[in-house]
Amino acid sequence: MHWQNSRNAYGLLSIMLHWLVAVCVFGMFGLGLWMVDLDYYSSWYQAAPDLHKSIGLCLLALMVLRLLWRTLSPPPLPLASHDQRTQQASKTAHWLLYAGLFALMLSGYLISTADGRGISVFGLFSVPASLTSIPDQEDIAGVIHEWLAWALVILAGLHALAALKHHFIDRDVTLLRMLGRSER
Amino acid sequence: MLKKTIATLALGVTLISGPLLAADYQIDRQGQHAFINFKISHLGYSWLYGSFKDFSGTFSYDEKAPDASSVQVSIQTASVDTNHAERDKHLRSDDFLNVSEFPTATFESTGVKSTGDNSADITGNLTLNGVTKPVVIKATLVGQGADPWGGYRAGFSGSTSFKLKDFNIKKDLGPASQEVELILSVEGVRQ
Numbered sequence: 001m002h003w004q005n006s007r008n009a010y011g012l013l014s015i016m017l018h019w020l021v022a023v024c025v026f027g028m029f030g031l032g033l034w035m036v037d038l039d040y041y042s043s044w045y046q047a048a049p050d051l052h053k054s055i056g057l058c059l060l061a062l063m064v065l066r067l068l069w070r071t072l073s074p075p076p077l078p079l080a081s082h083d084q085r086t087q088q089a090s091k092t093a094h095w096l097l098y099a100g101l102f103a104l105m106l107s108g109y110l111i112s113t114a115d116g117r118g119i120s121v122f123g124l125f126s127v128p129a130s131l132t133s134i135p136d137q138e139d140i141a142g143v144i145h146e147w148l149a150w151a152l153v154i155l156a157g158l159h160a161l162a163a164l165k166h167h168f169i170d171r172d173v174t175l176l177r178m179l180g181r182s183e184r
Numbered sequence: 185m186l187k188k189t190i191a192t193l194a195l196g197v198t199l200i201s202g203p204l205l206a207a208d209y210q211i212d213r214q215g216q217h218a219f220i221n222f223k224i225s226h227l228g229y230s231w232l233y234g235s236f237k238d239f240s241g242t243f244s245y246d247e248k249a250p251d252a253s254s255v256q257v258s259i260q261t262a263s264v265d266t267n268h269a270e271r272d273k274h275l276r277s278d279d280f281l282n283v284s285e286f287p288t289a290t291f292e293s294t295g296v297k298s299t300g301d302n303s304a305d306i307t308g309n310l311t312l313n314g315v316t317k318p319v320v321i322k323a324t325l326v327g328q329g330a331d332p333w334g335g336y337r338a339g340f341s342g343s344t345s346f347k348l349k350d351f352n353i354k355k356d357l358g359p360a361s362q363e364v365e366l367i368l369s370v371e372g373v374r375q
Contacts, residue, residue: 040357114269136262138269139276 001180004073009182011073017066018178022156024059025101028052029153053112054122060105067098081172093159100152107145114138206246206253209338209372213240217339217371220259228360234275238263241291243372245338247328250304253296257368259289261312279355280348286314294318306342312351319344321368331373339371 004011010018035048078087112119113129114137120126134140166174173184211218220236241257262283264275276283293308302325310319323342331337345365348357 040355111273112270114273115267117269138273139262142273 005075008076010076010177010180012180013069014066014073014075015178015180017062017069021059021062021066021101024055024062025152025156028055028059029149031055032149050120053108053119056105056108057119057121057127060102060109063098063101063105076177079172079174081170082174090162093155093162097152097155097159100148100155104145104148104152107141107148110134110141111138111145114141206244206249207336207338208242208244208375210375211239211241211243211257212337212371212373214373217337219367219369220257221367221369222364223367224357224364225360227358232266234264234266236261236263236289237265241370243340243370245372247325250298251296253293253304253306255291255293255306255308257291257370261287261289280313280353282313286312289313291319291321310344310346310351313353315351317346317350319346321366323368326369336374337371338374339369341367341369343367 001009002011003013005014031048031052035044035052038045038048078090082090109119109127110131113127114132114134116129116132118126118128131137163175163178166172167176171184173182176182176184218239218241220239221233222235223231223233226232236259238260239257241255243253243255245253261281262276264272264281264283266272266275275281278285281289289310289312291308291310293306295307297305297307299305299322304323306321306323307318308321309316321342321344323340326339326341328338329336343365345363347363348355349362
């Protein structure tokens with residue numbers, strides 16, 4: 001398998017980025033839901049949010065890399081068996097996933113940096129605050145973060161269901177292409 | 185005739201300005217010489233201080249009859265500030281102050297009992313997080329008198345403690361942090 005994408009196949013880098021982001025998105029959703037209900041004396045009370053923030057910022061870097069890679073090595077063409085509507089729907093869904101994920105990460109960043117504190121990434125370095133003067137910033141960003149997180153996992157779930165539908169019902173290579181194969 | 189008029193006027197002035205009625209004071213928001221703070225233990229190892237930035241209130245006070253005094257304060261709970269945005273967000277949530285459902289906390293005095301020359305127990309109803317319970321604020325007159333700008337001011341400090349659970353605050357912060365102390369330092373401008 002090549003690193004780069006070709007006309008008909010995803011390359012290794014795009015495949016790795018896709019699945020890494022997928023694991024992060026669902027993992028972060030679970031971690032986020034779990035950490036906000038932790039007992040004050042839980043040993044995870046501070047560690048879980050620190051982990052959530054650190055992973056979030058790494059994910060942001062990963063997503064920037066993914067967008068860059070997309071321009072350097074465009075994804076393969078849609079399958080010929082997909083009609084116009086399917087192609088349009090999947091394109092829309094993909095861009096909504098990208099936009100939603102960026103907005104989600106931005107809103108999370110704006111919660112934690114609302115008072116000018118930076119975010120420590122695994123204790124290695126700190127990402128400084130930038131926007132701090134939006135009125136009620138941490139509260140508004142918090143509401144947006146929670147709603148966007150639900151919207152994104154639901155959309156990502158539909159995206160996964162659509163891939164399974166293509167695999168098991170249409171019996172095409174949509175899902176297999178993201179696993180590194182270009183024919184059944 | 186003139187003499188009589190002057191005498192009447194003088195009497196009238198005495199009557200108006202004399203300390204016959206309890207004066208009404210507005211808590212000084214304009215210059216913000218008023219603070220509603222709280223402190224709670226962190227793990228039993230230190231004190232965490234916080235403040236409500238947005239509140240208003242009035243009191244009436246007569247040094248000749250301090251037991252006839254009264255006070256009303258209304259606090260916008262979303263204005264809680266502990267110098268940490270993430271914590272403040274948490275304090276506003278339904279784990280603590282539940283500010284979207286109960287945006288206002290109030291204190292209304294029901295009785296004042298002098299405990300010394302410049303001190304009193306102010307009993308009243310505190311409404312917080314939708315729960316109303318009587319509390320006693322131990323208050324002290326800090327000072328009063330004319331200010332340099334043509335007004336008249338009186339200032340008090342006071343505090344009261346209560347259990348978080350008594351006001352249906354859900355989050356348990358541990359055995360050392362069951363109680364919070366509310367600390368008021370307010371200056372009123374006579375109206």
